[in-house]
Amino acid sequence: MGLRTLPLTPHGNLPSNFGVAQSLSNHRVRFNKSFKFTVSAKSEKDDQKEEPKDSNQSLFGNITEALDFSQVRSAEDAQLLDEAREFTRSGGRMNREQYGALRRKIGGTYKDFFKSYVEVDGQYVEDGWVDKTCKVCKKDTKGEARQVDKLGRYVHVACLERSYWPDVHFRYIAVGNEAIPGDYAQYVLPAIQNLHNALSIGGLWHHIKVSTSVETSVMGVSYPPSAGTFAMNTMNFMVPIACYLSSIGAPLLANVYPYISYIGDPINISLAYALFTSTSVVVRDGNLSYINLFDTIVDALHASLEKAGAPQVPVVVSESGRPSDRDAGVATIHNAQVYNTNLIEHVLSIGGTPKRPGNPIEICIFTMFNEDLKGGAAVERHWGI
Structure with missing residues (x-):
C-alpha cells in the first residue's frame, strides 16, 4: 500500500513520518490531560453490531474530533480546519490550504515513495508545512550511483542535509515497500547499504536510518x-x-494490518481481538498474554528477528489502519473508527508489547485520504480517515 500517514508515538508527540520520514520540529502536537478518545471497550458480542454506514462520510470528521484542536497557529488555520470538517462530512474533499492547516496542526508531513530513486520534489508552501517527497521505488532499488559529488555522496542524498532545510528532520528512508518477496528483493540490501554509506560520508547516518518496509507475509510462522x-x-x-x-x-x-489477518481467518480470529476491544486474554504464549492481534503480529516479528540473529532490531510500524467501506459487515466507518482510535490509545498508553514491555511503539496510520482512483479491489480505495 502507498504510504500516506499520520505518525504517532507514545510520548505524546506526533513525530516524523516513515518512508522517508519528515517532521516539523517546531510544530508538533502534544496531547494534554483533556485528550480523550470517544471509543470505549465493548464486549465481543457488541462489537459485531454495525452502525449504519454512510459511504459519503470521511472518517476525518470522526478521528479528528478525538484530537485536541482547541489551539491552532492562527485564526486563519482555525477557519480552514472548520471548513475542512464541513467539506469532508458531506463527502467533499479539502483543498490545498485546508490540508496545509491540518498538517500544521497534527505535525505530520505528506510523502509517497513509489516513483524514482531518492529525490526531493515539490516546494515548501508555507512555514510549518512541508510538501516534499523523497521516493524509493522497487524497480529503482538496484542502487547504482546516479551522480556523485566531490565528497562521493549521491547528489540526491545531499538534499537531506539540514543546511538545506533547517526546520525539517528526516528520520527514515525506506528502500522498497513490500518488495520482499518479489523480483526486486535481491536489490534491497545493496540499495540500503549504498544509501547508508552515502549518508555516512555526509555525517547523517546517526540521524537518518535506512531500512525497508515489509509486509507480515515475510514470516512463514507467526503463531x-x-x-x-x-x-x-x-x-x-x-x-x-x-x-x-x-x-x-x-x-x-513493517506494515501491520490485523484487518487482513481477520478477513483471512474470521472463524478463528474474533472481531474484538482485531479491533483492540477484547477485554480478556485471547492468546497465551508461555508466560505472555495477548488481548489484541496487533501486539501478536508485532511480537511475531520480534521473534523472527531474534531467530535471524538480530534481537536488538526494533520494529517500527510503517503502516497500520482499517478500511471504512466496500467489505460488507466488516469494513465500515464504525469499525475503522474503533480500530484507529483504539490503536492510538494503545500506543500512547501501553508503551510496548508483551514481549517488549517498556519499549514504545512507533506507528503510522494508513492513510490520510481515500484513494478514489486506485485500482484493484474496491476496498483498497477506502482506507482514508
Whole structure:
C-alpha cells in the first residue's frame, strides 16, 4: 500500500513520518490531560453490531474530533480546519490550504515513495508545512550511483542535509515497500547499504536510518508469536537485511494490518481481538498474554528477528489502519473508527508489547485520504480517515 500517514508515538508527540520520514520540529502536537478518545471497550458480542454506514462520510470528521484542536497557529488555520470538517462530512474533499492547516496542526508531513530513486520534489508552501517527497521505488532499488559529488555522496542524498532545510528532520528512508518477496528483493540490501554509506560520508547516518518496509507475509510462522520465523522464500533476503540493520542501528519497518489477518481467518480470529476491544486474554504464549492481534503480529516479528540473529532490531510500524467501506459487515466507518482510535490509545498508553514491555511503539496510520482512483479491489480505495 502507498504510504500516506499520520505518525504517532507514545510520548505524546506526533513525530516524523516513515518512508522517508519528515517532521516539523517546531510544530508538533502534544496531547494534554483533556485528550480523550470517544471509543470505549465493548464486549465481543457488541462489537459485531454495525452502525449504519454512510459511504459519503470521511472518517476525518470522526478521528479528528478525538484530537485536541482547541489551539491552532492562527485564526486563519482555525477557519480552514472548520471548513475542512464541513467539506469532508458531506463527502467533499479539502483543498490545498485546508490540508496545509491540518498538517500544521497534527505535525505530520505528506510523502509517497513509489516513483524514482531518492529525490526531493515539490516546494515548501508555507512555514510549518512541508510538501516534499523523497521516493524509493522497487524497480529503482538496484542502487547504482546516479551522480556523485566531490565528497562521493549521491547528489540526491545531499538534499537531506539540514543546511538545506533547517526546520525539517528526516528520520527514515525506506528502500522498497513490500518488495520482499518479489523480483526486486535481491536489490534491497545493496540499495540500503549504498544509501547508508552515502549518508555516512555526509555525517547523517546517526540521524537518518535506512531500512525497508515489509509486509507480515515475510514470516512463514507467526503463531504463537514466540514461534515467529521468516518464511523460506524470504529468509535468504531477510536474515542478511536484519543483521545489517542491527549493525547500523536501524529498525525494521513493517506494515501491520490485523484487518487482513481477520478477513483471512474470521472463524478463528474474533472481531474484538482485531479491533483492540477484547477485554480478556485471547492468546497465551508461555508466560505472555495477548488481548489484541496487533501486539501478536508485532511480537511475531520480534521473534523472527531474534531467530535471524538480530534481537536488538526494533520494529517500527510503517503502516497500520482499517478500511471504512466496500467489505460488507466488516469494513465500515464504525469499525475503522474503533480500530484507529483504539490503536492510538494503545500506543500512547501501553508503551510496548508483551514481549517488549517498556519499549514504545512507533506507528503510522494508513492513510490520510481515500484513494478514489486506485485500482484493484474496491476496498483498497477506502482506507482514508
